[in-house]
Amino acid sequence: MKLRLDCIPCILRQVLRASRHSSLMMELQEKILRENMRLLLKENWNVTPPELAHKAHAIVRKYAGGDPYKEVKKKSNDEALSLYEELKNIVENSRDPLRTAVRIAIAGNIIDFGALEKFDVRRTVEDVLQKNFAHDDYELFVNKLEHASTILYFADNAGEIVFDKLLIETLRKMGEYKITLVVKGGPIINDATMEDVKYVGLHQLVDDIRFLSNGEVGYERNSPEVREWIENHDVVISKGQGNYEGLSEFRGIFYMLIVKCPVVAEDINAKVGDIVLLYR
Amino acid sequence: MKLRLDCIPCILRQVLRASRHSSLMMELQEKILRENMRLLLKENWNVTPPELAHKAHAIVRKYAGGDPYKEVKKKSNDEALSLYEELKNIVENSRDPLRTAVRIAIAGNIIDFGALEKFDVRRTVEDVLQKNFAHDDYELFVNKLEHASTILYFADNAGEIVFDKLLIETLRKMGEYKITLVVKGGPIINDATMEDVKYVGLHQLVDDIRFLSNGEVGYERNSPEVREWIENHDVVISKGQGNYEGLSEFRGIFYMLIVKCPVVAEDINAKVGDIVLLYR
Numbered sequence: 239m240k241l242r243l244d245c246i247p248c249i250l251r252q253v254l255r256a257s258r259h260s261s262l263m264m265e266l267q268e269k270i271l272r273e274n275m276r277l278l279l280k281e282n283w284n285v286t287p288p289e290l291a292h293k294a295h296a297i298v299r300k301y302a303g304g305d306p307y308k309e310v311k312k313k314s315n316d317e318a319l320s321l322y323e324e325l326k327n328i329v330e331n332s333r334d335p336l337r338t339a340v341r342i343a344i345a346g347n348i349i350d351f352g353a354l355e356k357f358d359v360r361r362t363v364e365d366v367l368q369k370n371f372a373h374d375d376y377e378l379f380v381n382k383l384e385h386a387s388t389i390l391y392f393a394d395n396a397g398e399i400v401f402d403k404l405l406i407e408t409l410r411k412m413g414e415y416k417i418t419l420v421v422k423g424g425p426i427i428n429d430a431t432m433e434d435v436k437y438v439g440l441h442q443l444v445d446d447i448r449f450l451s452n453g454e455v456g457y458e459r460n461s462p463e464v465r466e467w468i469e470n471h472d473v474v475i476s477k478g479q480g481n482y483e484g485l486s487e488f489r490g491i492f493y494m495l496i497v498k499c500p501v502v503a504e505d506i507n508a509k510v511g512d513i514v515l516l517y518r
Numbered sequence: 519m520k521l522r523l524d525c526i527p528c529i530l531r532q533v534l535r536a537s538r539h540s541s542l543m544m545e546l547q548e549k550i551l552r553e554n555m556r557l558l559l560k561e562n563w564n565v566t567p568p569e570l571a572h573k574a575h576a577i578v579r580k581y582a583g584g585d586p587y588k589e590v591k592k593k594s595n596d597e598a599l600s601l602y603e604e605l606k607n608i609v610e611n612s613r614d615p616l617r618t619a620v621r622i623a624i625a626g627n628i629i630d631f632g633a634l635e636k637f638d639v640r641r642t643v644e645d646v647l648q649k650n651f652a653h654d655d656y657e658l659f660v661n662k663l664e665h666a667s668t669i670l671y672f673a674d675n676a677g678e679i680v681f682d683k684l685l686i687e688t689l690r691k692m693g694e695y696k697i698t699l700v701v702k703g704g705p706i707i708n709d710a711t712m713e714d715v716k717y718v719g720l721h722q723l724v725d726d727i728r729f730l731s732n733g734e735v736g737y738e739r740n741s742p743e744v745r746e747w748i749e750n751h752d753v754v755i756s757k758g759q760g761n762y763e764g765l766s767e768f769r770g771i772f773y774m775l776i777v778k779c780p781v782v783a784e785d786i787n788a789k790v791g792d793i794v795l796l797y798r
Contacts, residue, residue: 243547246555247530254523267523268563275526275555283548 260302292453305425314397339408346401351428353498372512386472394478396434423449423456459484519766540582572733585705594677619688626681631708633778652792666752674758676714703729703736739764
């Protein structure tokens with residue numbers, strides 16, 4: 239998905255928020271904001287939103303001297319882990335555990351410090367368990383899984399990966415899959431990295447782990463390498479808006495997300511707040 | 519009120535929206551956005567938000583070849599006028615007509631294309647007639663009016679001025695006041711100008727009309743002239759966020775507004791969505 243002009247003020251809003259997560263002084267916040275405006279003015283805008291966001295957040299990390307979301311991510315992981323047993327029960331006792339696990343994995347996508355300032359995880363789970371999908375390609379998902387032996391899973395955020403863990407455990411019970419997890423090679427906003435994967439114990443459940451770029455380490459989503467990963471797996475799952483924005487030029491992907499911004503809403507033909515399971 | 523860093527992405531969002539109201543092509547929208555970013559980078563940010571917004575919107579008007587909100591403002595005036603008789607009845611039949619007229623004038627402040635993209639005028643009126651105030655200096659307002667002979671009224675937006683008309687009519691019934699209305703000297707977003715005042719017939723109800731700057735014509739809110747206006751009137755009413763942002767360094771003003779952004783919310787010690795009648 240190409241960047242829309244609305245993404246420019248939104249990226250600036252994001253970096254401002256990120257610089258506050260680092261408790262940087264006002265003068266430094268202004269410096270970061272101004273440096274980002276100069277960066278954005280220099281850049282070509284005919285790219286995907288994450289590509290510009292990567293460069294923008296690298297400036298915040300430079301001034302913050304590290305990852306502004308380190309604490310926030312740990313808290314998200316802990317909060318999600320505290321819900322894990324309860325949610326596992328809900329999945330296991332439901333009529334269609336896969337369907338329920340998909341819903342819960344989508345609910346976990348509410349943990350997004352890029353698009354949102356505040357959210358209520360427990361309430362979102364309750365909502366998403368009941369809610370109608372704006373796009374619902376679940377039947378196709380089940381069908382593809384029946385004939386699949388390899389799964390590629392693009393994870394999104396810290397905390398959310400605990401919910402992904404439930405879905406991956408459910409998939410494991412359904413069949414003999416080789417599952418490859420994709421996370422960020424380095425920190426950006428609250429995106430999950432290897433550190434988060436290990437923290438929540440997800441690494442023990444997958445066969446391989448690969449890395450997308452945070453602007454510094456890993457592959458850009460629209461790179462030839464990532465295209466090859468996608469082509470070489472039978473079922474591809476992509477969680478969240480950032481992955482949708484970066485991967486949407488490829489074909490053969492199941493997108494699972496909560497729509498959180500008007501630009502993605504328009505592109506995916508849904509409304510802000512909608513839940514989506516879309517095959518494209 | 520001094521500009522906060524959050525105002526910078528917000529001003530960019532506003533000018534983008536304004537350029538869309540002009541149905542400008544995408545290339546021109548990008549040109550306007552980039553020119554605004556260069557402008558903001560050149561400017562000192564130690565000013566009030568409206569001062570920067572004035573310069574930003576002047577760029578949109580330059581490319582739009584006129585007022586992007588001309589049609590929108592006419593529609594707002596027409597919609598408000600269509601509610602006028604009904605609201606007049608509500609005011610006249612209420613136990614405390616002034617109190618009700620104040621509530622309705624505040625409800626009219628929802629018509630704000632700067633802070634909001636969408637709003638429901640009728641529903642807002644119904645809400646605001648019931649709602650508790652976050653700050654409520656009504657008693658002081660009544661008290662000051664009892665000893666006043668001159669009123670200065672800073673109007674805010676097109677459409678909203680129909681609701682102000684109801685309040686001014688109610689004031690007229692209460693006493694012999696010399697009422698001076700203040701509107702914008704030229705177009706900016708959906709702020710009321712002389713054209714709107716005449717369109718809704720408000721000019722016949724006031725004794726004098728003065729002009730604030732839109733960045734091109736009239737006085738800036740924090741100018742010595744405006745200070746003198748304020749000092750020379752017994753009761754000063756200021757509608758809306760923009761006037762609050764620009765006038766808040768002065769003393770002796772009754773602010774009436776709906777809080778619509780987190781920056782004003784923090785400054786005025788209220789929440790987004792709150793209604794306020796504050797004397798300061």
